Amino acid sequence: MNDLWNGIQQAIWLTLTLDADLVEISLRSLRVTLSALFVSCLIALPLAAILAVRRFKYRRLIISTLNALMGLPPVVVGLIVYILLSRSGPFGVLGLLFTTHAMVIAQVIIITPLITSIAHQSLRELWSEYHDLLISMNTSKWQRIKTLLWDGRRALMTASLAGFGRAIGEVGAIMIVGGNIDHATRVLTTAISLETSKGDFALALALGFVLITLALAVNFTTHWLGRTEREGRW
Amino acid sequence: MIRILLMLITVTFATYSNADMMRMAVTTSFNNSGLSEKLLPAIQADLGLEVQLLIVGTGQAIRLGEAGDVDAILVHSQKAEEAFVAAGYGTHRREIMYNDFVIIGPTDDPAKIRDAKSAAEALRAIVTSQSLFVSRGDDSGTHKKELSLWSSTGIKDEDLGPWYRAVGAGMGASLNTAAGMGAYILSDRASWLNFKNKTGLGIQFSGDPVLFNQYAYLSVNPQRHAHVKHDLAVKLETWLTSLRAAEIINTYTIDDQTLFTFNAE
Numbered sequence: 001m002n003d004l005w006n007g008i009q010q011a012i013w014l015t016l017t018l019d020a021d022l023v024e025i026s027l028r029s030l031r032v033t034l035s036a037l038f039v040s041c042l043i044a045l046p047l048a049a050i051l052a053v054r055r056f057k058y059r060r061l062i063i064s065t066l067n068a069l070m071g072l073p074p075v076v077v078g079l080i081v082y083i084l085l086s087r088s089g090p091f092g093v094l095g096l097l098f099t100t101h102a103m104v105i106a107q108v109i110i111i112t113p114l115i116t117s118i119a120h121q122s123l124r125e126l127w128s129e130y131h132d133l134l135i136s137m138n139t140s141k142w143q144r145i146k147t148l149l150w151d152g153r154r155a156l157m158t159a160s161l162a163g164f165g166r167a168i169g170e171v172g173a174i175m176i177v178g179g180n181i182d183h184a185t186r187v188l189t190t191a192i193s194l195e196t197s198k199g200d201f202a203l204a205l206a207l208g209f210v211l212i213t214l215a216l217a218v219n220f221t222t223h224w225l226g227r228t229e230r231e232g233r234w
Numbered sequence: 235m236i237r238i239l240l241m242l243i244t245v246t247f248a249t250y251s252n253a254d255m256m257r258m259a260v261t262t263s264f265n266n267s268g269l270s271e272k273l274l275p276a277i278q279a280d281l282g283l284e285v286q287l288l289i290v291g292t293g294q295a296i297r298l299g300e301a302g303d304v305d306a307i308l309v310h311s312q313k314a315e316e317a318f319v320a321a322g323y324g325t326h327r328r329e330i331m332y333n334d335f336v337i338i339g340p341t342d343d344p345a346k347i348r349d350a351k352s353a354a355e356a357l358r359a360i361v362t363s364q365s366l367f368v369s370r371g372d373d374s375g376t377h378k379k380e381l382s383l384w385s386s387t388g389i390k391d392e393d394l395g396p397w398y399r400a401v402g403a404g405m406g407a408s409l410n411t412a413a414g415m416g417a418y419i420l421s422d423r424a425s426w427l428n429f430k431n432k433t434g435l436g437i438q439f440s441g442d443p444v445l446f447n448q449y450a451y452l453s454v455n456p457q458r459h460a461h462v463k464h465d466l467a468v469k470l471e472t473w474l475t476s477l478r479a480a481e482i483i484n485t486y487t488i489d490d491q492t493l494f495t496f497n498a499e
Binding site: 194 | 257262266286287288289300301302403405406407409410413428429430431432459461
């Protein structure tokens with residue numbers, strides 16, 4: 001219990017004094033995860049819409065595979081990305097290992113199936129409502145996808161936030177491909193794991209509270225920007 | 235929203251140029267000791283060289299060196315280091331400094347190892363009393379040392395009963411586990427002194443010459459991996475074996491205890 005109080009106190013102290021290291025790793029955490037989220041959404045949202053609108057041969061197979069991949073173990077993704085990016089691996093020449101780029105790549109792989117699956121689920125329901133209308137208006141496939149993505153934007157936001165949540169709290173993959181290098185690839189989760197291993201539970205907890213606050217802040221900002229849950233809107 | 239995102243992307247993918255940067259894989263025990271926080275700024279100041287540390291076990295450090303993912307390694311397992319050089323992955327092995335291993339255990343010392351005459355006797359006492367023992371179990375230098383101590387004591391794998399817990403984690407994480415279980419554990423002195431969660435644990439045995447712990451520096455062979463920054467690795471080696479490094483290493487203390495002794499030739 002004592003550690004918990006120390007952690008809270010230290011978290012408040014670190015935040016109030018804007019500790020330089022803390023600001024640096026928090027910003028890096030945000031940068032890596034938001035970049036991964038952005039790339040992921042570019043892939044996942046159109047893919048989800050296509051899966052909802054179009055009917056093709058392996059559609060079911062793709063959907064169930066994506067559902068299964070939601071539970072992809074991060075440490076396995078980390079290991080695979082590590083082997084691919086290692087100097088002895090196929091993409092070694094790019095020199096991406098132990099950089100923030102490698103961390104972004106790993107996180108994209110982890111969260112894309114999750115975002116696609118959640119987004120697809122909500123778009124499918126929307127599509128069953130819109131189907132007759134859009135068909136009767138003789139819209140093109142592209143127009144249908146655009147309509148679905150726009151009208152389903154609130155549900156898509158939830159899907160993206162789920163992806164964000166999984167990525168910001170992830171440690172297994174980015175530890176392996178990023179290497180937790182001080183001032184280069186250290187982020188909040190890997191710093192927490194390092195401080196825990198040093199036995200400095202108070203500092204580790206403090207960083208943990210900062211991480212939780214950060215996640216809350218991002219969620220609140222998104223809801224505020226998206227103007228959800230306002231009076232008169234359902 | 236989109237503008238903010240785009241800005242973040244640009245910031246992320248903007249390549250910042252590092253004039254002189256090299257990567258070195260070091261053991262968890264070296265980093266947990268806190269010495270790296272003294273050495274790195276001095277290296278930056280003297281050589282203008284940014285050394286990025288990858289903190290892993292000796293086993294993984296050697297793998298990273300073999301794959302050419304780091305430019306140099308600083309580890310403590312002589313046999314593995316010699317095999318690394320013999321296989322042509324490293325140019326040569328340079329001894330830098332040493333400290334010693336200690337056996338940490340519960341303060342009431344259930345196995346009564348405090349008065350043991352040798353490390354072997356202490357380990358035998360732990361086996362006889364069936365006291366809990368936490369093993370690193372991660373192929374690190376400390377783990378290899380522990381295994382060699384068991385085998386030199388004449389204790390075989392089948393003698394290791396349920397009291398022997400291999401946790402497969404770094405030095406600090408293993409110490410946390412030992413603190414939680416009230417178990418014995420082999421640790422290097424530096425990591426122990428710098429460890430903050432010492433609840434109920436203390437040094438129960440130390441001083442046997444077999445517990446000597448030598449750290450060595452190996453730069454990755456540029457003939458095997460053309461991309462490694464060999465010139466920087468050589469520069470760093472020269473610095474690590476210099477009088478300036480000797481002074482920092484020898485004067486690094488925690489609670490008035492010297493942690494490392496410089497012995498580069």
